[in-house]
Amino acid sequence: MASFEETAFLTWQCHLVSIVASPVGGWRTPLWPQNRHIQEAEWKKGQADDKHFIDIVSGKGKRRSRPSPVFTQTPKEELHTWPAGYSKAEGKDMTNTDTAAPESNTDTVGPDTAAPDTAAPAAAAEVAGSAHLLGFSDEILLHILSHVPSTDLVVNVRHVCRKLAALSLDKSLVHTVLLQKDYQASEDKVKQLVKVIGREIQQLSMAGCYWLSGVTIEHVARCHSLVKVNLSGCHLTSLRLSKVLSALQQLRSLALDVIPGFDASQLSSECRATLSRVQELKQTLFTPSYGVVPCCASLQKLLLYFEILDRTREGAVLSGQLMVGQSNVPHYQNLRVFYARLAPGYINQEVVRLYLAVLSDRTPENLHAFLISVPGSFAESGATKNLLESMARNVALDALQLPKSWLNGSSLLQHIKFNNPFYFSFSRCTLSGGHLIQRVINDGKDLRSLASLNLSGCVHCLSPDSLLRKAEDDIDSSILETLVASCCNLRHLNLSAAHHHSSEGLGRHLCHLLARLCHLRSLSLPVCSVADSAPRADRVPAQPAMHAVPRGFGKRVRIGVQTCPGPFAGQQPSSAFWSLLKNLPFLEHLELIGSNFSSAMPRNEPAIRNSLPPCSRAQNVGDSEVAAIGQLAFLQHLTLAQLPGILTGSGLVSIGLQCQQLQSLSLANLGMMGKVVYVPALSDMLKHCRQLKDLRLEQPYFNANAQFFQALSQCASLQRLCLVSRSGTLQPDAVLAFMARCLHVVMCHMFTGESLATCKSLQQSLLRSFQAERPALNVVIFPLLHEGLTDVIRDVPMVHLDEITLFKSRVAEEPPNLWW
Numbered sequence: 001m002a003s004f005e006e007t008a009f010l011t012w013q014c015h016l017v018s019i020v021a022s023p024v025g026g027w028r029t030p031l032w033p034q035n036r037h038i039q040e041a042e043w044k045k046g047q048a049d050d051k052h053f054i055d056i057v058s059g060k061g062k063r064r065s066r067p068s069p070v071f072t073q074t075p076k077e078e079l080h081t082w083p084a085g086y087s088k089a090e091g092k093d094m095t096n097t098d099t100a101a102p103e104s105n106t107d108t109v110g111p112d113t114a115a116p117d118t119a120a121p122a123a124a125a126e127v128a129g130s131a132h133l134l135g136f137s138d139e140i141l142l143h144i145l146s147h148v149p150s151t152d153l154v155v156n157v158r159h160v161c162r163k164l165a166a167l168s169l170d171k172s173l174v175h176t177v178l179l180q181k182d183y184q185a186s187e188d189k190v191k192q193l194v195k196v197i198g199r200e201i202q203q204l205s206m207a208g209c210y211w212l213s214g215v216t217i218e219h220v221a222r223c224h225s226l227v228k229v230n231l232s233g234c235h236l237t238s239l240r241l242s243k244v245l246s247a248l249q250q251l252r253s254l255a256l257d258v259i260p261g262f263d264a265s266q267l268s269s270e271c272r273a274t275l276s277r278v279q280e281l282k283q284t285l286f287t288p289s290y291g292v293v294p295c296c297a298s299l300q301k302l303l304l305y306f307e308i309l310d311r312t313r314e315g316a317v318l319s320g321q322l323m324v325g326q327s328n329v330p331h332y333q334n335l336r337v338f339y340a341r342l343a344p345g346y347i348n349q350e351v352v353r354l355y356l357a358v359l360s361d362r363t364p365e366n367l368h369a370f371l372i373s374v375p376g377s378f379a380e381s382g383a384t385k386n387l388l389e390s391m392a393r394n395v396a397l398d399a400l401q402l403p404k405s406w407l408n409g410s411s412l413l414q415h416i417k418f419n420n421p422f423y424f425s426f427s428r429c430t431l432s433g434g435h436l437i438q439r440v441i442n443d444g445k446d447l448r449s450l451a452s453l454n455l456s457g458c459v460h461c462l463s464p465d466s467l468l469r470k471a472e473d474d475i476d477s478s479i480l481e482t483l484v485a486s487c488c489n490l491r492h493l494n495l496s497a498a499h500h501h502s503s504e505g506l507g508r509h510l511c512h513l514l515a516r517l518c519h520l521r522s523l524s525l526p527v528c529s530v531a532d533s534a535p536r537a538d539r540v541p542a543q544p545a546m547h548a549v550p551r552g553f554g555k556r557v558r559i560g561v562q563t564c565p566g567p568f569a570g571q572q573p574s575s576a577f578w579s580l581l582k583n584l585p586f587l588e589h590l591e592l593i594g595s596n597f598s599s600a601m602p603r604n605e606p607a608i609r610n611s612l613p614p615c616s617r618a619q620n621v622g623d624s625e626v627a628a629i630g631q632l633a634f635l636q637h638l639t640l641a642q643l644p645g646i647l648t649g650s651g652l653v654s655i656g657l658q659c660q661q662l663q664s665l666s667l668a669n670l671g672m673m674g675k676v677v678y679v680p681a682l683s684d685m686l687k688h689c690r691q692l693k694d695l696r697l698e699q700p701y702f703n704a705n706a707q708f709f710q711a712l713s714q715c716a717s718l719q720r721l722c723l724v725s726r727s728g729t730l731q732p733d734a735v736l737a738f739m740a741r742c743l744h745v746v747m748c749h750m751f752t753g754e755s756l757a758t759c760k761s762l763q764q765s766l767l768r769s770f771q772a773e774r775p776a777l778n779v780v781i782f783p784l785l786h787e788g789l790t791d792v793i794r795d796v797p798m799v800h801l802d803e804i805t806l807f808k809s810r811v812a813e814e815p816p817n818l819w820w
Helices: 003-018 040-044 050-058 076-080 121-133 138-145 150-155 162-168 187-200 214-222 239-248 269-277 346-361 382-394 433-441 478-485 508-516 575-581 616-622 623-631 650-658 679-686 706-712 732-741 756-770 789-793 798-805
Strands: 176-178 204-205 228-230 253-259 281-285 301-306 337-344 369-371 396-401 415-423 452-454 490-495 522-526 591-592 637-643 663-672 694-698 718-726 747-751 779-783
Touching: 138 162, 150 187, 187 214, 214 239, 239 269, 337 346, 346 382, 346 718, 382 396, 415 798, 433 478, 478 508, 575 623, 623 637, 623 650, 650 679, 679 706, 694 798, 718 798, 732 747, 732 756, 732 798, 747 756, 747 798, 756 779, 779 789
Parallel strands: 176 204, 204 228, 228 253, 253 281, 281 301, 301 337, 337 369, 369 396, 396 415, 415 452, 452 490, 490 522, 522 591, 591 637, 637 663, 663 694, 694 718, 718 747, 747 779
Antiparallel strands: none
């Protein structure tokens, strides 16, 4: 058994390795000296803690005397991560193995005499270990430790030695504690964290920590210096919330959930006093209620997320009339930001109207951001008309998003004044290109301040007239050119869910014009928009290396010496999409979504059995275009949906080889419907995705077999998996083996064509086998077309449901930095 100190050190060292690894492949330039020579004088300056630390590096758990200084040219791979006594090939402890003979090193020389060959490698490894860990300056070590989860700093790292104990408790590391998505943060770890550094924490985020009990959440009350706290997704009753907030007198920013059974009358006077000083509030509503809004008299930013279901589990219909009798006087006089996002359902619209009724009486003078995101239609009432008219007269906005029914056919945009706008969203509006230029851009007005623009579902936004345009008509490139020239500093742009076809002409293609937006960091486009205006004879197919994709009648490509050529085998492709990505090398988030794509798994509704056919131009977007994505070395999030032109999926391998920072991957309906031909290429791609954390795969007739899960097991960082497959199958034994190999997976959602009995049996087996060692484990295995799917979905933690289980475009979905 390894000692506690050995375990602590090895845990921290694993984090160090992940930081030193280069995001674009290979290793960064080592932080230690390139000549790798350790001076004898540096050895003599060590303290007793250094001696103890070197013993831990050597793989032995007891103190021993310091070895004689040895100067050696240690191989580079030994300097990275391998402690002395460990085999590089197998990672096993070789210190007590009689058959493992030590390597000789003829270059090893001591200060006076040469050290024995048998002792040189071990001593050199100890020297190297000291050099590239404690040998760093405090500033470098603090930067490294800033990437280590706070629970590991307190529970593990600070017990390694006195130096790391002091650094782990440095103010720069304990000032802000982020526990969201720290799925290894158990109840005991969180309690110990609060006990050790609770009084030093000023910002604490426990968003989405659904696995922590209410008793553990109560320990937040010990963090008396808290200024900001995020408790969204945590289990908190009214009484527990009152107890926590009563102790946080310096609190200014709060995020919480309002669940069924919430009762504001149970809040103590001390809790209300704390809420009266809160300036930023994010409130997620799961029941009709005002929550704590009436208690917050100093509100400047109010974010409301409405997730209320129309019916209870028992089938009872909910109504906003439940709020009658509650305090309905929210304090909006100091409000600067108002944001409301509604899930589908009439009850959410009914409740948000009650919140807006107060705003319609008197619009805050300092309001500069007004955003309401509503799926579907949201009828305009007399109160909302008064609100909009008051806003047009009295305020100048910097961010705007309104329901489509409020803007369609309205002249509102002509009257609203803007100051220095940074976010616009006209999603699903019937806004024509002429109106966009005249009313928003003001005929080419300088909008350099605009950072994010959402035009998803605006099918006419790039054509001069919305009444005469058909889906297959070409866009007016002059409108897009004016947009690009005016909003030259855009960082987030969403043009999905529309048909944006480019006409022939040099430099008139949508991709050529968007290439001028060199500051873009996230981009969402319809698949048909990146297709060349006509099939080109000079298009070069992708030829990624290091894979073997079935061709013809299952014959595999023979592979000799593995090489890594570019995705286009040295030839310069001429597609407009390739040119676009070449000019956006720092793009981090890319979405290619078919114009007619709709997920088989919508929100609060039965699964969709039939889908619309893809756009005809999307047939021209295939493996070559997908391979072009491999140019994006900094890509972190990728979505590909409804690409019928995919033949073998060979472009996916290029992405896996070159996009080494990829963390989130969503694939849906690739290739022809009913034919899953890209699985071998996908398996090859997954072997290279070492940083991948989230994978969502939606594909009819997908066979999740042992080969697929074996390839997926090589994604060492994988945490969340969602598989949606109408008429698809899975192998339970392969799923169990996959979960046993991938120790970090905490979310496993599979909706396939398997029977209900098979799904329940597999789900119970997974929970029984892994729930104890993975406290955050969330497993849902269920038939996709079963009538009880909506009831199962309601139990999924919101952090998973919103981020991965449900498909949606996420580019420019919200203003940047909406919440800290």
